[in-house]
Amino acid sequence: MDALGEAPDLFEAEHRALLAARAAHAGGPDGAHAALGELLAAYERLLRETRRLVRRSDRAELEMTQLNQRLQDLAGELQYRATHDPLTGVLNRAAIIERVNQLFARGGLTLIVLDIDHFKRVNDSFGHPMGDKVILGVVACLKQALPAQGLLGRVGGEEFTLLLPRDDPEAAEAVAQRARRAIESHAFGLPDGSRVTASFGVSCLARGASFDAAYGQADEALYAAKRGGRNCVAHASGDLQLHD
Known part of the structure; x- marks a missing residue:
C-alpha cells in the first residue's frame, strides 16, 4: 500500500513504456526505435509477471480446494463421532x-x-x-x-x-x-x-x-x-x- 492506502500498480513500468511508445509514434520516427525496444522489454516483463501470478493463483486455488476438502472430511468425522458409539460403531x-x-x-x-x-x-x-x-x-x-x-x-x-x-x-x-x-x-x-x-x-x-x-x-x-x-x-x- 502507498501513503494513501492504495494498492501499487504491478504493471506501472509497462504502462510507462506504452505511453512512451505512443509519444514516440506521434512525434515521428526519430525516437521510435528506442521506444519500441523499451516496449518489447516491458512486454516481456509483463508476460513473466503474468505467468508468475497465474502460477501463484493456481497454487492458491489448489490449496483452497484441498483445505475445503479437509474441512468437509473433518465435519463428516465430527458428525460421525457425535452420533456413533466409539467402541462398536453403531448409533449412540x-x-x-x-x-x-x-x-x-x-x-x-x-x-x-x-x-x-x-x-x-x-x-x-x-x-x-x-x-x-x-x-x-x-x-x-x-x-x-x-x-x-x-x-x-x-x-x-x-x-x-x-x-x-x-x-x-x-x-x-x-x-x-x-x-x-x-x-x-x-x-x-x-x-x-x-x-x-x-x-x-x-x-x-x-x-x-x-x-x-x-x-x-x-x-x-x-x-x-x-x-x-x-x-x-x-x-x-x-x-x-x-x-x-
Whole structure:
C-alpha cells in the first residue's frame, strides 16, 4: 500500500513504456526505435509477471480446494463421532432418540431393547478387554438379525436397541428371536467356555408416540424377561407375556 492506502500498480513500468511508445509514434520516427525496444522489454516483463501470478493463483486455488476438502472430511468425522458409539460403531443413545422421534412423526415403529445377561460377571471374572470382545460379538449377531431397514444402537454399557420402522408385533418377535438365538449360539471364546445370552423387551407404538414412551414400555418388558429367567423375549402389550 502507498501513503494513501492504495494498492501499487504491478504493471506501472509497462504502462510507462506504452505511453512512451505512443509519444514516440506521434512525434515521428526519430525516437521510435528506442521506444519500441523499451516496449518489447516491458512486454516481456509483463508476460513473466503474468505467468508468475497465474502460477501463484493456481497454487492458491489448489490449496483452497484441498483445505475445503479437509474441512468437509473433518465435519463428516465430527458428525460421525457425535452420533456413533466409539467402541462398536453403531448409533449412540442420542442418535437413537433423535431417529425414534423423527420416525414417530411419520408413522408407528417397534423398539426392541436388549441387555446382555450377567455381563458384570464377564467383566469381573475376565476383565474389561474380554467384556469389550463380548460386546463386539453381540453387535455382530444383532447386525445379522436386523433387517435392512432397521437401525441398531447402543444405549448403555451392555444395553442395545433395535429399531424397526413399523409397529408390527409379529415381525418384532421374529427379529428379536433371531437375534436371541444368534447370541446364544455365538462362540464368544470366554476362558471358562460359558455361553453368552441376552434378554429382550419389545414395544410397538403408533404414530405420534415418543422415544420416552417406547423405551419405557420396552424397558419394562425387558425386566419382565429378566424376571422370567433371562435369554427370552417379552412384549409390552398391556400385560407382559414371555416368549422363549
